[in-house]
Amino acid sequence: MRLLGPAEIRILANKLDLRPTKKLGQNFVIDAGTVRRIVRVAGVTSDDVVIEVGPGLGSLTLALLPETRHVVAVEIDPVLAAQLPKTVAERGLADKLTVIQADAMKVTPDDLSGHTPTALVANLPYNVAVPVVLHLLEVLPSLQRGLVMVQAEVADRLAAAPGSKVYGIPSVKAAWYADVRRAGPVGRTVFWPVPNVDSGLVSLVRRDPPPTTATREEVFAVIDAAFAQRRKTLRAALAGWAGSPAGAEQALRAAGVDPSVRGEQLDIHAFARIAEHKP
CATH class of the missing domain: 1.10.8.100 (rRNA adenine dimethylase, C-terminal domain)
Incomplete structure (x- = not known):
């Protein structure tokens, strides 16, 4: 499978007159080895329907498609949402992709064109990573696991244990839904533009919430x-x-x-x- 490298990313960006914005947290992965690693660590199979948030130009999407049953990509940027199916079609995998142009913070099962996601795999926009993860775990009970790439500091918070200095609201709320663990670091140079922070992978495995009479x-x-x-x-x-x-x-x-x-x-x-x- 031909993935996107730095040259292909620049060509696509120029074609679309794309200027990545901090507002949308746009940092695109330009390293094929990194996306292959994400797919491998996520452990997705041909039975999985994956929801990907913020697919951007499609670096991770292209790595996911051959390994899964279907990918539902949720992209808020209309230009990127329109381009992604074309990029995928050039590689003969259009039937395995559904693109939803929407805000992932507002997505519901009714928005997903009849698909029932079993896994979340995404390079999440840093500015909304925690609320997106919590929202999707809440509204999509079919999600059994996830692997998300987030700012390293956010990865630490999500996976923190009680007693840690960074243990807080994200840590506890995520633990309501899932067993959350750090799954490795990601360097800055695999992104374009290069962010001024390091990144990290976070693994989520769904579990039942605590037995309680409280909602x-x-x-x-x-x-x-x-x-x-x-x-x-x-x-x-x-x-x-x-x-x-x-x-x-x-x-x-x-x-x-x-x-x-x-x-x-x-x-x-x-x-x-x-x-x-x-x-």
Whole structure:
């Protein structure tokens, strides 16, 4: 399969009069070895329907198509969305691709032309990586796993464990849906334009949420409150959520959580227990 290299990327960009924008977080992969590595680490098979967000000029798309049953590419840029099917058709794989011109933050199953994605594989725009991942895990329960390339700092946050300095809202909310792990670094020079940050791969494997009588929204409300004031103890940080510091302490003790600890010390199961005991 002929993939896109630096020369092909420049030719396409010139043809489209493309100027990558920071607003859309556009950094295109120009290294064939990197996209092959992503597909390999993602572990996709001929049974998988992959959803790819921000396919851009198609570097990763072209590597995914031969290895999967179908790729649904969600692209917000109308120029790129119009070009991608042409690039793929030149390689004889048009029947395996569906392009949706849409904002991935607003995509629902009804937008995917009848396809049911089983895996998310994407070089995500850095400025929306976390909300896109959380949104797709929520609205597409068919997603069983994912491999996303994000800013290294975001990769660290998503995969952080309780007690880590970078453990926070993205870490806990992602853990509601999936087992999340770092899956390797990615250097800056594989992109055009070259970003001023390093990147990293993050693996997600779907798992059941914690057994709880609280809803996801109720649990996420506790998480948001706990990390809104990171330096405060949970007794203080959850005072607004519970109605008072005393109410927060009551909920925390009922959940088996020490009121003097901070949010970064708790896992998703503890937050679920707290949500069950809101006064």
